[in-house]
Amino acid sequence: MENLLEQLVDDLDYGFLCCGTDSRLPILYASESFYRMLGFHRGEITALLDGGSAPVLRNSPPIDWKRIVEEIEEKKFANPELRLIKKNGHHIWVSYRVTLEKKRDGGSCYCGLVEDITLKRRSRRQRLEEAQELQALTANVPCGVLRCRNDRSLTLNFVSDGFCRMTGYRREEIAALFDNRFIRMVYEEDRERLLRETQERAKKGSVAEVTYRIKGKNSRLIWALDKSRQQEGRNGNVWLYSVLMDVTEMHRTQEELAATEERYRMILEHAADPIVDVDLKTEQVYYSPVFKARFGSGLPHCEDLVKNLSKDPVICSKDRERILEWAACLLRGETTGDDEFRFREVCGCYIWCNVHPTVFFDEQGIATRLIAVVSDIDRRKKESIVLRQQAEHDLLTGLYNRMTVMDRIDQVLGKSRKVERHALFVIDIDNFKSVNDQLGHLKGDELIIETATQIKRLFRQKDIVGRIGGDEFVVLLRDIASMELIVKKAENIQNAFGRSGVSTNVGISGSIGVSLYPYDGYSYRELFRKADSAMYAAKRSGKNSFRVYTRETREIAGLAES
Secondary structure, three states, X not given: OXXXXXXXXXXXXXXXXXXXXXXXXXXXXXXXXXXXXXXXXXXXXXXXXXXXXXXXXOOOOOOOHHHHHHHHHHHOOEOOEEEEEOOOOOEEEXXXXXXXXXXXXXXXXXXXXXXXXXXXXXXXXXXXXXXXXXXXXXXXXXXXXXXXXXXXXXXXXXXOHHHHHHHOOOHHXXXXXXXXXXXXXXXXXXHHHHHHHHHHHHHHOOOEEEEEXXXXXXXXXXXXXXXXXEEEOXXXXXXXXXXXXXXXXXXXXXXXXXXXXXXXXHHHHOOOOOEEEEEOOOOEEEEOHHHHHHHOOOOOOOOXXXXXXXXXXXXOHHHHHHHHHHHHHHHHOOOXXXXXXXXXXXXXXXXXXXXXXXXXEOOOOOEEEEEEEEEEOHHHHHHHHHHHHHHHEXXXXXXXXXXXXXXXXXXXXHXXXXXXXXXXXXXXXXXXXXHHHHHOHXXXXXHHHHHHHHHHHHOOOOOEEEEOOOOEEEEEEOOOOOHHHHHHHHHHHHHHHHOOOOOOOOOOOEEEEEEEEOOOOOOHHHHHHHHHHHHHHHHHOOOOOEEEOOHHHHHHHOOOOO
């Protein structure tokens, strides 16, 4: 009999469970189907609330078994929902249709059928959540709902309270004033369009979405967004179900925005400075007439704007990397102001321009629009460059002057790591005073210019070359790989003196002193002091030679160690 009962329970996809009524809920008997539900074998679990950190029964809050007993006494059974933990750690929900049975020893036990209701419970919870979500949406969205016959009058069959609030009419007024014909409530100029678009969408079986005007109470025009669907009723009638939203304020805002855009465009058309307006959402770029007349429209469209700036011919190639970084900062919202770049005019010449940017961001902080006003500063910029050149360079030779050399070399050394190697050369023309005394200052100036030209020709663009005194020059040779390069450069300088094109009756040569970064110092002053000592040591050793700074060179130069 027991096997027959278990077979019947198993066939119905139920489980059978008997358990004691004490706090552990010990399992007195359970069918094989019950154990299969949980993935256990018979004997692996002996109680629903066995001790330990992970009991099989894990309801939160816990089941009130006292109330279950009271319900059984009242109704002869109870039907609690239990959350049971499977062997693999997952949980299932079961319905336990339970009653109290007497045991042979006079005690009681819970007995009943167990049904897995996990999917039912999940579906019920999903339906409940959907219902709650729909209720929340309809409670907060001001809309009207209509049901109309699919005729040319759109005869009303149902009108919601929301529609009455939207229009200001009561249902009785709609029936009396419009004879329940919705088409009469639609503004005359929009009626045919509404009927045509609604019918076309209905034939395709899709939702019709139409915006039109409705005549509200007191001659008030209401812009409505209508989403409707056609559906056939049981008796064969065809109905249109419509949800209408009042979009009057939105439509008014759009009209004002369009008017503002038109005024804005007119301002751009008549602006004196070239203007570029980039819509980063629609990927549209607008160039003002003044911009097109000056530069054409060669700038990239805003798709990959920052990337395309790096290769655009309108931007001078020397400025592209800098404008790339500048634009990226702008679009990230980092604070940055005006900057100056060279733009190519339609004639092919590059001119200096000041770019004044304005970036607009949405609520998520994403750049949506960029407006740039471009001003011609070419004359002022070039005058500024000339003045800066004059301030930084020696007027006779065109090399950096003393102050500029000091600043630039200190900047390089300040950014250099200790593993980097640089060499400072101090170069002095031998017997220069004799040239001045015997041949005059003009010949001396010619010699200085020739020497400066030869020295500059021997070094790279990244090296720093300057004139710091009458016949004294300084060079910072950057990123040296070996002492051989220093020796080679010093020998090249000496050979250049020998090839001087300045005719004199005095032998032209030079003395050179060299100090090394970081061995001899970390600043210009430290390196210069030691290279200068090495240069004087070369002079005292017979001139027309070079020395690399050592302690001995200081002694030869006749200087005390500080």
